[in-house]
Amino acid sequence: MGNKIALLMSRKILILSQAYLETTTDAVCQWLDYYQVPFLRLNGEDLFQWESLDAIPQNEDIAAVWYRRKVFQFPSKYSLKKEHTPTNYTLKRFLIDEFNGLHSLLFHTIDRQKWLNDPVIEDNLNKLHVLMLAKEYGLQIPFTEVVTRKTSVVALLEQHPELIVKPLGECIMVEDENDTKFKMLTVVVNASNLHRMPDQFFPSMVQEKVEKKYEVRAFYLDGAFYSMAIFSQNNQKTKDDFRNYDQERPNRTVPYQLPADVEGKLRKVMQELHFGTGSIDLMVDRHGAYYFLEVNPAGQFGMVSFPCNYYLEKKMAQVLSKAYLYEKEIHQ
Amino acid sequence: MMEFLNIYANCQLVHGANMSLLCDLQLHKFYHIPNDTFEVLQYLKQHSIQDCIAHFGEDNQEAIDSYIHFVVKKEMGFIDDRLLEQLIPIDFQWDRFTPVTNVILEYNERLNYANKFVGDLFDLNVQALEIRCYHTVQLDHLLPLVEMFNDKTLRVIKLILPYDGSISLNDLETVVKKNPRVKSIWIHDAPEHKVEKIFNDTVAVVSLARPINACTACGEISSSYFQSNMELFSESQHYNTCLNRKLSIDYNGYIRNCPSMEQHFGHMEEVELSAVLKDPLLKEYWGIRKDDIDTCRDCEFRHVCTDCRAYLEEPENRYSKPLKCGYSPYTNEWDVWSENPLKQAAMDHYGLRSLVK
Ligand code: SF4
Numbered sequence: 001m002g003n004k005i006a007l008l009m010s011r012k013i014l015i016l017s018q019a020y021l022e023t024t025t026d027a028v029c030q031w032l033d034y035y036q037v038p039f040l041r042l043n044g045e046d047l048f049q050w051e052s053l054d055a056i057p058q059n060e061d062i063a064a065v066w067y068r069r070k071v072f073q074f075p076s077k078y079s080l081k082k083e084h085t086p087t088n089y090t091l092k093r094f095l096i097d098e099f100n101g102l103h104s105l106l107f108h109t110i111d112r113q114k115w116l117n118d119p120v121i122e123d124n125l126n127k128l129h130v131l132m133l134a135k136e137y138g139l140q141i142p143f144t145e146v147v148t149r150k151t152s153v154v155a156l157l158e159q160h161p162e163l164i165v166k167p168l169g170e171c172i173m174v175e176d177e178n179d180t181k182f183k184m185l186t187v188v189v190n191a192s193n194l195h196r197m198p199d200q201f202f203p204s205m206v207q208e209k210v211e212k213k214y215e216v217r218a219f220y221l222d223g224a225f226y227s228m229a230i231f232s233q234n235n236q237k238t239k240d241d242f243r244n245y246d247q248e249r250p251n252r253t254v255p256y257q258l259p260a261d262v263e264g265k266l267r268k269v270m271q272e273l274h275f276g277t278g279s280i281d282l283m284v285d286r287h288g289a290y291y292f293l294e295v296n297p298a299g300q301f302g303m304v305s306f307p308c309n310y311y312l313e314k315k316m317a318q319v320l321s322k323a324y325l326y327e328k329e330i331h332q
Numbered sequence: 333m334m335e336f337l338n339i340y341a342n343c344q345l346v347h348g349a350n351m352s353l354l355c356d357l358q359l360h361k362f363y364h365i366p367n368d369t370f371e372v373l374q375y376l377k378q379h380s381i382q383d384c385i386a387h388f389g390e391d392n393q394e395a396i397d398s399y400i401h402f403v404v405k406k407e408m409g410f411i412d413d414r415l416l417e418q419l420i421p422i423d424f425q426w427d428r429f430t431p432v433t434n435v436i437l438e439y440n441e442r443l444n445y446a447n448k449f450v451g452d453l454f455d456l457n458v459q460a461l462e463i464r465c466y467h468t469v470q471l472d473h474l475l476p477l478v479e480m481f482n483d484k485t486l487r488v489i490k491l492i493l494p495y496d497g498s499i500s501l502n503d504l505e506t507v508v509k510k511n512p513r514v515k516s517i518w519i520h521d522a523p524e525h526k527v528e529k530i531f532n533d534t535v536a537v538v539s540l541a542r543p544i545n546a547c548t549a550c551g552e553i554s555s556s557y558f559q560s561n562m563e564l565f566s567e568s569q570h571y572n573t574c575l576n577r578k579l580s581i582d583y584n585g586y587i588r589n590c591p592s593m594e595q596h597f598g599h600m601e602e603v604e605l606s607a608v609l610k611d612p613l614l615k616e617y618w619g620i621r622k623d624d625i626d627t628c629r630d631c632e633f634r635h636v637c638t639d640c641r642a643y644l645e646e647p648e649n650r651y652s653k654p655l656k657c658g659y660s661p662y663t664n665e666w667d668v669w670s671e672n673p674l675k676q677a678a679m680d681h682y683g684l685r686s687l688v689k
Contacts, residue, residue: 027429030457030485034429229419231340233407252358252407254341257420307342307358309422309562314429 011063011328013039013320016106018072019046024302024313025068031317037324044071047102048078056109064323065115066277066316067122068298070103116319118274122297127168128205130273134292137268141292142283143208150199153189153206162190162209210291216256216282218263219301219312220270222319225263226312228304229256229284253307258282262290269295277316279304334380337373337400339409341422344565345370348632349661355560355636356408362560362636363406369399376400377415424566428577430457431609438547438583438591439465445477445600449587452605453579454481460488464591466545466583468494471503478511489513492544495522504537505530520544547582547591548684551640553657555666558636565635568622574639576618579608589614592642617641620650627653631661645674647681655679 013032017025025041032039040057050056074095080088107119131141143160146168147153156163164186171184188209189197218227231252258266266280269292279299283291305312342358352370354363372395375384381400385393403409435458437445454461463477478489491507491514493499508514508531515535522539529536543549567573580588586596587608595616597608608614620641622634626649631637639654646652655678658669669675670684679685 026485030429033457231410249407250358252340252342255420255422257418259418306562309424309566311425311427314427317429 010038011061011324013037013324014057014062014065014110015039015041015068016065016070017041017043017068018070019043020072022069022072024300027302027313028066028316028320031314032320035317035321037317037321039320044069044099044103045073045075047071047099048075056105059110062110062114063326063328064320065106065110065119066320067115067117067119071099074099114323116276117278117297121274125273125295125297127294130269130295131292133272134265134269137265137272139262139265139269139292140289142210144205145207146203146205148200148203150194150197150201153194153197156206157189157191157194160208162188163206164188164209166205166207168203168205210283210285212283213286213288214284216258216284216290217304218256218258218266218280218282219277219299219304219310220266220275220280221277221312221315223267225258225266226301226304226308226310226315227256227258228253228308253303255308255310259290266292273297276319333413334382335411335413336380336415337376337403337409338412338416338419339373339377339403341419342562343403343408344635345373346632346635348634349630351632351661351664353632353636354408355565356406357560357562357565360560361406362558363402364632368395372396372399373403381411422562424569426566426570428459430459431577432456432458432579433577434458434460434462434579436462436464436578436580436591438581439463439469439474439477440583440585441469441473443585445581446480447601449600449603449605450480450581454484454486456605457485459486460490461486462490462492464492464544465494468496471499471507475507475510478507478514481513482511486513488515490516490518492518492520494543494545495519495539501528501530501537508535518544547642548682550590550592551643551654551656553637553640553654553659553669555633555659557638558633559638560636564638568635570619570621572617572620572639572641573622573637575641579614589617590642592640617650625651625653627661631659633659633661643678643682643684645678647678655682655684 015025015029029039029041040062042057078095080091104119104123107115107123112118112120128144128146131144135141145152145156147156153163166186167184174182174184176182189206214232215230216227217230218225220226229252231254233249233251262282270276270278270280273295275295275297277299278295278297279301280295281293283293285291301312301316304310340358342356344355344357346353346355347367347370350367352365352367354365354369354373356362372384372388372392375387379387381396385396388396400411404411432453435453461481463474465474474491478491481489489511504517508517517535517537519537519539521543522541524539525541526539527536528539564573567576571577575589575593578590580591581600582588582591582596585600587598587600587603588596595613597603597611597614620639622628622631622637622639625639626645628634628637628639640656641650641654643655644650644652645655655675656669658667658672659665660667670679
C-alpha cells in the first residue's frame with residue numbers, strides 16, 4: 001500500500017539488468033542512491049517471480065530507462081536435465097525466446113523516447129548495417145565482404161595480404177562433452193593457411209586485416225566520448241583480438257582523445273541509431289588512420305572507466321538523474 | 333628520423349628531495365630511481381630523444397639510453413616517430429558514492445551492535461569493514477555481527493583475530509563459506525609469521541607474530557604497506573589517505589574518525605549518524621594531503637604511502653610527519669623509528685613506550 005502511493009507520487013529511473021556479475025549496474029545504482037534519485041532495478045531473474053502482467057512497470061511511473069542486460073541465468077530449476085542431446089539446443093532456444101517474449105514487452109509499454117537507447121534497434125543490431133552506416137558518415141572501415149567460395153578468398157588475397165574471418169553476429173562459447181569451453185576468436189586467413197579452407201562454405205564475413213598500432217575503445221554517453229587506447233604488448237596472443245586477455249602481460253589501457261572529426265562522425269552514427277550510450281571499437285593503423293569496427297550498445301564500460309579514472313558509473317548516474325529531474329519538473 | 337619516448341599516463345613520476353619514484357599504477361609496481369633519471373624522463377615528455385641527448389650532453393648518452401631501455405623493457409612506454417598527443421593525461425579525480433567508505437570496528441563482546449546507528453551507517457553503501465578483535469572471541473559470538481551485513485551492499489570484511497589454538501583453518505573456512513564478504517583474515521600474536529590461503533585460495537589468512545591488542549598498534553609506516561594503484565594515487569592528490577571518509581566504532585562504542593584519534597563524536601547508542609556526518613570536526617583532517625605534510629611533501633613515496641594523523645612526530649602540529657615512519661627522503665635511509673632520539677617525547681605523549689621492547 002505504502003509502496004503504491006510512493007509510486008504514484010514520483011517517477012523513477014528503470015534499470016533493466018541482471019542479478020549477478022553486474023558490478024557496473026551495482027555501482028550506478030549506488031551513485032543514484034547517493035544522489036537520492038529513486039530507481040527501480042529490474043533484473044531478468046525477477047520475471048520468474050511475476051504473478052501477473054500487472055507486475056510490469058507502468059509507463060507513467062518511469063522517467064527514464066537504462067537497458068543494460070536481460071538476464072544472467074534462468075533459475076537452475078529450469079535448466080535442462082539431459083545434457084548434450086540434439087533437442088537440447090532447440091529447447092534452450094525455445095526458453096530464451098519465451099523469456100524474450102515477455103521481457104521485450106517493456107519495449108512497447110514504456111515510451112520509446114524514455115529509453116537511453118532505442119531497445120528495439122539495440123536488440124536487433126546488425127553488424128554489417130552499422131559498418132555501412134559508419135562508412136556513409138565518412139568513417140573509414142576495413143574492407144569488408146561476405147563470401148561463400150575459396151576462389152573469392154583467393155581473389156581478395158591478391159588485394160589484401162591477410163584477411164580475418166569474423167562472425168556476422170556474436171562470438172559464442174562452445175562446450176564439448178567434457179564441458180571444456182571454447183571461445184570463438186577472430187581467425188586470420190593468408191596464403192599459408194588457405195589450403196585448410198573448403199571450396200565452398202557457409203556465408204562468412206571477411207575483413208581486410210589492418211596492421212594496427214593500437215585499438216581504441218570509446219564509450220559514448222550523452223553526446224560525449226570517453227576513450228581509451230589499448231596497446232597490446234609485444235605479445236602474439238593478443239595481437240588479433242584484445243579480448244584474448246593475457247594476465248601476465250596485460251595490455252596497456254590509457255586515456256585517449258579521439259580527433260574531433262572522428263568524434264563528430266561517430267556521434268552522427270550514434271544519433272542515427274538512436275543510441276544515447278554505447279561502446280565503440282576502433283583501430284588505428286601505423287599511419288594514424290582510424291578504422292571503425294563496431295558498436296556495442298550495452299557495452300561493459302567498467303573496463304574503460306577504471307583504467308582511465310573516468311568515473312563513468314557516476315556520469316551514467318548523473319545522466320539518468322538529469323532525466324529524472326527533467327521529468328519531475330514537467331510533471332509538477 | 334627523430335625518435336620520441338611515449339610514457340603511458342598510468343606510469344607516473346613522483347619527485348622527491350633526493351630520489352624519485354616511477355609508479356606503474358596499472359601493474360601495481362614502483363621503481364625507486366635517481367633524480368637524474370627523473371629529469372631525463374621528464375624532459376623526454378616534451379622533446380625527442382635526440383634533443384634530450386643534445387640537452388644533457390653526449391657524455392650522458394649511454395645513461396639516457398639505459399633509462400629509455402628500462403622504460404621500454406618494463407612496458408611503461410614505447411618509442412615512436414612522434415609524441416602521440418592523443419594520449420592524454422589521466423585526470424586524477426577522486427570521489428565515492430558514499431560519505432563513509434570504510435569502517436573500523438573494535439569489537440567488544442559486551443556491546444550490542446544491532447542498533448540504529450550501525451544500521452543507518454551500512455545503509456550508506458559502505459564498501460569495507462574491518463572488525464578488530466583484540467581479545468579472544470568465540471567465533472559463534474562474532475558471527476551474528478558478520479551476518480548483520482548480509483542485506484547491505486558492503487563488499488569486503490576483514491577480520492582481525494587474536495591467535496587461538498582451538499580455532500582451525502577449517503573453522504575459518506566455514507566462516508568464509510557462509511560469509512563470502514570476508515575477504516581476508518589476520519591472526520595476531522601468532523607463534524610464527526605465515527600466510528595461508530583458504531576458500532579455493534581466494535582468502536588469505538595472515539598470521540602475525542606481533543600482538544594487535546590496542547589501537548596504538550596502528551599507524552606504522554613501512555615500505556611493505558606501499559601500494560601503487562589508481563585508487564590510492566588519486567585519493568592522495570586531494571585527500572588524507574588515512575582519514576578521508578573513514579569512520580570507526582571504538583572498543584567502548586564511541587564514534588571516531590579513526591580509533592586512535594582523540595576526538596570522539598558520542599556513543600553509537602546515543603547519537604544520530606546524520607549529526608555525526610554533519611559535524612565539521614569529523615572532516616577536520618580529511619583534506620590534509622601528503623603534499624601538505626612536513627617531510628612527506630618532499631618524499632618520493634608520498635602517493636604510494638598511506639598517512640597517519642593519529643600519531644605525529646610533533647603532536648601539536650597537525651601538519652607534522654607520521655611518528656611511526658623511519659624513512660628520511662633527505663638521506664633515503666630507513667631507521668627504526670622508535671629508536672630515534674627526536675621521537676621520544678612524542679612517544680611519551682601518546683603513551684607508546686610500552687609497545688616497544
Ligand atoms: S616520509 Fe611520509 S610519505 Fe615518506 S614514507 Fe614516511 S610517512 Fe610515507
